[in-house]
Amino acid sequence: MDLFKAFGGKSNSKDIAKERLQLLLVHDRIDTSPRFLEMIKEDILNVISNYVDIDEKGLRVEITKERKSDDTFISALHANIPIKKMKQVIR
Amino acid sequence: MKEAIVITSGKGGVGKTTTTANIGTYLAMKGYKVALVDTDIGLRNLDVVMGLENRIVYDIVDVVEGQCRLKQALIRDKRFDTLYLLPAAQTRDKTAVTPEQMRKLIQDLKEEFDYILVDCPAGIEQGFKNAIAGADRAIVVTTPEVAAVRDADRIIGLLEAAELHNPLLVINRIKMDMVKRGDMMDIEDIIDILAIDLLGVIPDDENIIISTNKGEPIVLDEKSLASQAYRNLVERFLDRNVPLINLDVGNGFMDRLRRLFKMA
Numbered sequence: 178m179d180l181f182k183a184f185g186g187k188s189n190s191k192d193i194a195k196e197r198l199q200l201l202l203v204h205d206r207i208d209t210s211p212r213f214l215e216m217i218k219e220d221i222l223n224v225i226s227n228y229v230d231i232d233e234k235g236l237r238v239e240i241t242k243e244r245k246s247d248d249t250f251i252s253a254l255h256a257n258i259p260i261k262k263m264k265q266v267i268r
Numbered sequence: 269m270k271e272a273i274v275i276t277s278g279k280g281g282v283g284k285t286t287t288t289a290n291i292g293t294y295l296a297m298k299g300y301k302v303a304l305v306d307t308d309i310g311l312r313n314l315d316v317v318m319g320l321e322n323r324i325v326y327d328i329v330d331v332v333e334g335q336c337r338l339k340q341a342l343i344r345d346k347r348f349d350t351l352y353l354l355p356a357a358q359t360r361d362k363t364a365v366t367p368e369q370m371r372k373l374i375q376d377l378k379e380e381f382d383y384i385l386v387d388c389p390a391g392i393e394q395g396f397k398n399a400i401a402g403a404d405r406a407i408v409v410t411t412p413e414v415a416a417v418r419d420a421d422r423i424i425g426l427l428e429a430a431e432l433h434n435p436l437l438v439i440n441r442i443k444m445d446m447v448k449r450g451d452m453m454d455i456e457d458i459i460d461i462l463a464i465d466l467l468g469v470i471p472d473d474e475n476i477i478i479s480t481n482k483g484e485p486i487v488l489d490e491k492s493l494a495s496q497a498y499r500n501l502v503e504r505f506l507d508r509n510v511p512l513i514n515l516d517v518g519n520g521f522m523d524r525l526r527r528l529f530k531m532a
Contacts, residue, residue: 190450191447191451191452191454194413194414194453195460195461198414198418201418205422205425
């Protein structure tokens with residue numbers, strides 16, 4: 178608990194700015210329509226759900242920028258796929 | 269050693285021209301031979317920020333069209349004799365110069381100068397393409413605002429696509445009191461998002477407007493914090509081991525209390 182937030186009246190609009198930017202840039206960076214990520218999402222969903230039950234609402238796909246060990250930056254496609262349970266049949 | 273650096277931002281009004289003028293002036297103060305090139309054809313302003321607007325005879329378009337020699341168009345600074353300005357044309361548009369002509373121009377300038385600083389127009393069209401042609405490195409200027417950071421990110425992508433790798437970031441007009449209140453993105457927030465190396469941070473400072481009113485780059489005035497920040501930026505440009513200037517000079521009761529609790 179940040180004592181100064183409670184008493185100092187911090188409004189933290191910068192967190193809102195940062196969050197909005199991060200979301201905005203996901204789309205800007207791939208330089209395509211927001212539909213692009215939706216299409217990837219759907220295809221990932223179709224393939225993975227043959228093997229596991231996944232939480233469709235929790236599925237997140239985004240493009241991020243990461244620093245590599247040699248200090249250059251690369252774009253990466255990150256998919257966060259929450260698993261409900263493994264499908265018995267396949268295992 | 270000879271290097272052409274383009275100063276760009278995407279969004280207009282974030283301080284490209286002021287940054288170009290100050291980096292160039294301080295490099296010249298340090299004894300380097302510097303050429304400032306204004307590529308904002310139709311909306312030139314570097315001449316005004318440098319206070320050299322009354323000395324323009326020829327411009328960049330005259331040079332590339334062969335109307336005059338390069339040396340005739342270069343205006344020598346009032347204060348430093350190793351500092352020159354090649355002004356943009358005011359009555360033409362961005363298509364008056366091609367990227368090939370720019371590359372040739374930069375090559376020619378490299379014969380005379382140590383550093384060529386190219387002030388890029390806002391936007392991502394022809395003017396931007398001209399400005400980055402022939403550049404060896406890029407400096408991206410942004411302010412701690414959503415729109416400016418977004419455009420900076422777009423520019424970084426375009427620079428990468430044009431094979432201008434590892435651009436350096438300048439965060440302009442930061443207000444430390446707003447950062448402390450949590451109402452302005454901090455240096456770390458912006459670096460986090462843009463993921464490029466930080467060159468320098470310039471505080472929001474009224475003195476910049478005062479110096480621009482007079483046509484004198486602020487680095488000439490040692491006292492102001494913005495001037496020190498620009499000097500620090502240039503020192504870091506020349507040697508990346510130079511630590512970043514500390515702009516957080518607040519020493520009120522709350523500042524000390526926060527430090528005590530390691531919150532600031």
